[in-house]
Amino acid sequence: MAENIVWHEHKITRAERAANKNQKPCLLWFTGLSGSGKSTIANALDVALHQRGYHTFLLDGDNVRHGLCKDLGFSDEDRVENIRRIGEVSKLFTDAGLIVLSAFISPFTSDRRMVRNLFPAGEFIEVFMDTPLETCEARDPKGLYEKARQGEIKHFTGIDSPYEAPEHPEVRLDTSSMTVDECVAALIAFMASRGLIAD
Ligand SMILES: Nc1ncnc2c1ncn2[C@@H]1O[C@H](COP(=O)(O)OS(=O)(=O)O)[C@@H](OP(=O)(O)O)[C@H]1O
Numbered sequence: 063m064a065e066n067i068v069w070h071e072h073k074i075t076r077a078e079r080a081a082n083k084n085q086k087p088c089l090l091w092f093t094g095l096s097g098s099g100k101s102t103i104a105n106a107l108d109v110a111l112h113q114r115g116y117h118t119f120l121l122d123g124d125n126v127r128h129g130l131c132k133d134l135g136f137s138d139e140d141r142v143e144n145i146r147r148i149g150e151v152s153k154l155f156t157d158a159g160l161i162v163l164s165a166f167i168s169p170f171t172s173d174r175r176m177v178r179n180l181f182p183a184g185e186f187i188e189v190f191m192d193t194p195l196e197t198c199e200a201r202d203p204k205g206l207y208e209k210a211r212q213g214e215i216k217h218f219t220g221i222d223s224p225y226e227a228p229e230h231p232e233v234r235l236d237t238s239s240m241t242v243d244e245c246v247a248a249l250i251a252f253m254a255s256r257g258l259i260a261d
């Protein structure tokens with residue numbers, strides 16, 4: 063498909079764009095079940111980084127599915143395409159020099175690996191929201207587990223569609239035992255330990 067298309071190098075490099083922002087771009091990839099806290103923690107980290115003066119952007123499942131991915135559903139095939147598009151968009155935003163936070167269920171290991179492989183070593187940070195299904199289901203913030211249990215929603219992750227848990231995430235957070243502030247502190251500490259933000 064891309065055989066007659068030539069890649070154009072930009073005059074301003076990725077490194078120059080980041081240097082103007084005084085920061086190191088990276089992608090924090092939040093993965094986990096619905097209700098595991100991806101959106102809550104990504105938003106809280108976004109606020110914390112923004113307050114420290116960093117230039118960030120947050121990509122979130124529900125919002126992206128209203129626009130860029132509104133043609134996609136929840137079949138395995140559509141989820142693969144969803145993550146492919148979001149990975150590419152995340153890459154573009156980091157090329158622009160931003161710290162990107164992406165929060166999607168992203169249930170398949172191979173798709174998360176594909177996104178990781180778009181990035182130089184150390185710039186992709188997998189954040190596994192390792193909150194037990196029972197906690198997510200008890201929270202049921204959108205009433206979707208209830209509908210899935212009653213068969214009103216098919217292919218719901220964790221119920222009748224698989225979630226392949228990351229084996230070696232950079233960060234693992236369980237929001238059944240950690241507060242929002244503790245999760246944010248753990249992420250800030252991790253980023254500082256990797257030199258992505260100042261101590
Ligand atoms: N069948 C099914 N399975 C899982 N989730 C469902 C489904 N139908 C709708 N929803 C809602 O869509 C949100 C997940 O979208 P994602 O783009 O993150 O999913 S995926 O990464 O492509 O698997 C998810 O949002 P979160 O609760 O924020 O995870 C749900 O609100």
Ligand SMILES: Nc1ncnc2c1ncn2[C@@H]1O[C@H](COP(=O)(O)OP(=O)(O)O)[C@@H](O)[C@H]1O
Pocket residue numbers: 094095096097098099100101102103165191201203237238240241242245
């Ligand atoms: N420690 C915690 N961390 C994150 N969310 C929590 C925590 N305790 C309770 N919650 C609640 O759990 C729900 C998580 O939902 P959400 O962040 O939308 O998850 P996801 O984006 O993974 O679907 C929210 O209603 C949030 O207020």
